[in-house]
Amino acid sequence: MKKKKAAGLLGSILLAASSIGVYFSNRLMYMKKKDEKLVLMREAAAGRFDPIQFESLPKREVLIDSPLGYKLKTILVEPHKTNRYIVICHGVTENKMNSVKYMNLFLERGFNAVIYDHRRHGESGGKTTSFGHYEKLDLKAVVDWLKNDKGPDLLLGIHGESMGAATTLLYAGMIEDGADFYIADCPFSDFKELLEYQIKKDVKLPPRLVLPLGDLFLRLRDKYSVKEVSPISVIENIKNPILFIHSQNDKYILPSMTEALYERKPGPKKLFLAAIGGHAQSLNENRTEYEQAVDEFLEECGFRNSNGTS
Template identity: 25%
Template sequence: MKKRSWVAALGTPLALFSATLIASEKLYNFAFKRVDYVPETSADKQKYADAYWSYVDWLHRQPVQDWQLTLDDGTSHLVAKYVPAKNTSRRTVIISHGYKGDGETMANYAYMFHNMGYNVLLPDDRGHGKSSGKYISFGWQDRRDYLEWVNQVIDQTGSQTEIVLFGVSMGGATVEMMSGETLPPQVKAIIADCGYTSIEEELAYLLKRQFHLPKYPFVPIVSFINRHRMGYFLSDVSSVEQLRHNKLPIFFIHGEKDVYVPSWMLKKNYQAAGGHKEMWQVPNATHAESFWIDPAAYEKHVSAFLKRVLSD
């Protein structure tokens, strides 16, 4: 083989490999790097904008307390908003927000639980809102951060408190991942709305659906980048594996027409979960739309589940 032909034959795969690495790095930064703003909601959710802002206005009128958490490594500083119940209550819900959101974006759920007589804690996850962090952990590191929030609720409200964990989308996956941890007895129930099975499956699904890209080689390379940046592979981040260890009553909610976190993930999570479990697949709801289609029906289902699994 002539030298020029040999160089050309070698250069083509090297160029392809380099292009794949560059694309994977861009993909990682797009998906995992924090943004210091809340992106606009999807076009199909714009019709709920006025209702959404009315809930945010309600939150701003509440006697909100700012809670803070400095983690053991001394470099991570997290913040949360605490809304005490109108009347003294031993029950508190910790609400986990979605991807690139923050605690305030969950104002509608805060209103619902406040209306049910709960104290409400609204954390900003690491890499979101006013909390520190360069990257988004998709629930994996957050699950341990939320254990610290649980402990702070117990410290602030007393050992007789009863805690419910609630989350939507990435927040739903976060509380699902918490289910596999050793939780204090004050944590009584979990409600997960449209949580994914694992970040690896979710990323592979969205790559194919939104960008028409295959899982290989992009997901393994992104996983390797995350191992270098965050200390774990994407295969570690699994709601399914955590749910196998669940012992608490858990309620799964999912939109029937969800194409962002597809309904097969609901079924896989439900089948994996230990403990008492219930499921509600909401007709005609897209991703994270179940509340907005009918807030009264949503509250009715949540309230009924909690009445079934909590003591009077």
């Protein structure tokens, strides 16, 4: 009888552990995405996306091969005769149309732009989201394609928001000849640390119980660990300039994470902490200050047009 009870108890514990592991890994791998039409409606209603203006821009759509076996839906926007390009990486649950507001900012500064959908987002392939782990390889594929298409003589920047910012830093930390400059808007410094914070805040369960189980199932199902998604572990590899941006009132990814990245980054760097706005709202709520920070950054790095504009 005791053996049956013990076996039953063990079975219940294993079932509970499996349930936690599956639930946690599902939340990460298959995080619910925003509806594409709703993203467009939201951006248009806020005045950040003008469909007529967007359609009038000279552009072409490209399907870029991911090294992981799917296609990345990419739009190349080229209103200028220039070798100055910016690649823009959107955040988790968003899509390339959320990048249009950043694209417009750089088009006004004489850059051409590349916007694209991350894996499992928008019109790109891929079955899971990995918060930068696999996305950094896709970003490399986009950059490699652009350099092959336009030639190596590019002035290239990469702008990322949230997960896109973490992806940008992870990419920059693994490659020596990536971009000339980077802008990281509200990145996390370490995914494990971020998840611990969010579990405490939202799930109300002890991270020491939930996270190891979830990570075990993530490693089994998607072949990576949350410990591997750590921009701060590679930030010292990045020698080219970075503009770090974060809203001071961000409660989803704390601004202290960006401050830690800024402190650890060697070489040229700049930090802009926006006074108002929540997560990924620095540009939306502080446009004048945001644009000023970008202009000062480009000026300090010497990335000005010959006509004197940034």
